Amino acid sequence: MLAGRQKRAGQLGQARSNRVRTAADVARRQRFATGNVARLRSDSHPLTNAAENDALHAYESRSKAAFDKIEPVLKEIAQYQHDNNFVVKAQELGRLLLSLELPSHLLENTWIAPLDMGKLYAWCVFETFQLFADEFYSEKPLAQKSDAGFQGFIESCGFHTLDFSPCADGRLAHTISYVLRLPYKGVRRKSYAGAMFDVEDSLQKWVEVEHKRLSESIPNSASEPTRYLKAAVYHYSSSLPDQEGCAAHGSDAVKAAEGAMSRLLAFQQGVQNSFCCGASIDLMLIGIDTDNDVIRIHCPDTNGNPDGENYIDAQEVYDATRHANPGDSERVISELIAQKNPAISSEFNKGLVKFMARLLFNNISQIDYVRNYFNGCYSDIGHQERFIGMGIGFEEVQLRNLTYFAYLKTVEQNAIDVDVGIMIFTGLNIKRGLPAPVVIRYDYHGNVPGARARAVAKVECLQQAMMARFPQQTQQGLIQTMLVVRDCSADNSIEVVGGSTQPGEVGGRH
Ligand SMILES: [Zn+2]
Known part of the structure; x- marks a missing residue:
């Protein structure tokens, strides 16, 4: 089959x-x-x-x-x-x-x-996605025993919150659970085309996190000297750099890194300018080779910010620790990072180095994952996403090349993310007459009165905006939608509230 x-x-x-x-x-x-x-x-x-x-x-x-x-x-x-x-x-x-x-x-x-x-195909994709999500929330297939101690570990590195923005490309959808081997519940993930994350959205999250620390001591007290870590994750293809890199940056790895870095600096500046009194955040810039999941982490400069040109490659770490004793791994990797950049050894960067060492250590398992199961290089080095996920949520999607993400509140504000998604699916499906299946999603907090109704209104509004932006494809049945909401406070699965493949719905040939 x-x-x-x-x-x-x-x-x-x-x-x-x-x-x-x-x-x-x-x-x-x-x-x-x-x-x-x-x-x-x-x-x-x-x-x-x-x-x-x-x-x-x-x-x-x-x-x-x-x-x-x-x-x-x-x-x-x-x-x-x-x-x-x-x-x-x-x-x-x-x-x-x-x-x-x-x-x-x-x-x-x-x-x-x-x-x-086409409609039947989209219906089957949507139904399969629903079963996939139900399994994720009921069986928790990606939960690890070590997840419980993770918050303690990041605090020992000097952080209280991890906020990651990978590119929305489906080849990075497994960044947290597979490439970096971090517990998905312990990391905020918001994906954007080209890792060009929404600075205001991150700013809002930062305020929310710091307020909770002050008022409820969650995840730790505001008196603890820990910081908010914002990471951007760009990507490139080592075998076909000019064709299979980041679509949002014209397949140019340098531009992808610079673009992500510019957003990181804007966010840091935004925090410092809006909330003085020493308020700041730590930044991290990570690159992923989408052929084999090898990461590179940019080393911090003397100010502690990622250096665009100086990075440590996980393949170097893999080779250098080929005969290492597992008990010495953290020390050996930390030394490798320090050799790479003397500025890094300062006390100021100690926690950051410890966290970098953990990521590089974890990535060794992923390098072997691709070596052992995919002969060291994925056969689908290009796009092979099965559907587009648009809106807010999608915690359950932690697999490579399953979903193209468009994290957005309105289609108009994040039009580039939606356009890149439809462009990718034009190559994958639409050219062959198959529709692009689009799951439109909005997560809400069930403890806020009226939140579910607003989430339902939101997905309906996003569906209308999609139809208006792509009238021809909608008319020809080449974009099909499923509307779902989810109460993320209750840890429940998704709830389907509409869509073009439902009886009597629009969005297809009639
Ligand atoms: Zn990209």
Whole structure:
């Protein structure tokens, strides 16, 4: 059943190669991949958590398989659409192969009008996403035993809050749980195209966090000398740097790093200018090679801010600690960081170095994850997202290339994030006549009166704005939507409140 998706990936790759790849690019990629495969045959790194890797891979594989079998199964179902007992046959196949009860309103009357396969496809993606989210909140497949001590660890590094903004690209959606191996509940994650995060949004979060520290001593008392850490995560592709880097920065890694850095500095300046009396935050700039998940962390300069040109690469750390004793790992990695930049050894940066060492240590497991399960380089080095997630929320999406995020409150204010998403899905789906499935989402706090009703109004409003921004695709049924809300105070799963694939809804061919 996966053959269709792989074939599709191959076709997409072929289409791209006709357009942008040169023979030199392909040769370079082959050399790159061959080198990794050769290294792969050796044993795993002594610092790698093999059991965690196995569990993460099992979760990733089965979650993605559920999405990837939709297209081949629907192709099979399509063959029977003119049969007398089509609805019965389609339901049988849906139950057997997708574990889904297909919607009768999309299966009936196929003797009059052709089956709306695009809408049925989107419905299956949405239903699969709902099952995926339900499992995430009920079974907690990514929870780790070590999560409980995480807040104590970050406070020992001098921080009380971690606020990360990766690029919205789906190839970074697993940044927290996989690439950096941090507990998703312990890190605020808000994704933006090009990691160009909303400074005002972060400022608002900072005020909220500091207020809670003052009034409730949560997560710790305001008298503790800890700081708010804001990190931006950009990305690049080492094998195809000019084609598979960050779409929002024209595939230019330097521009991606500079763009993210400019937002970090603006946020820091914003905090200092708005709240004097020594108020400040710490900054971190991280790059991810989306081919193999190797990170680079920019070293702090003498002011403690990330140095755009000086960074430590996790592959160097991986190689240098190849025979390290796990008990010495933190010291060895800290020494490597200090060698890289003497400015870093000052007392001022001690906590930051400790945190950097932890991230580099954790990334060693992820480097082996890609080496062991993907031959050292993902086969889908480009976009292969299964749907767009738009709005506020999506804590449950911690997997690579599953979702393109557009974190926004209004389509108009974050139009670039939405446009990049539709551009990506034009290449993945729309060009082939398949719709872009868009999950429109708004999380709310159920303890605030009227919050759910406002969240529902918000997703309806976002849906209208999407239809207005992309009228042609909407008219042709090439953008399909599902509207969901979630009470994030109750730790419940998502609640579906509407969408274009529901009976009698707009957003498709009629
Ligand atoms: Zn990007």
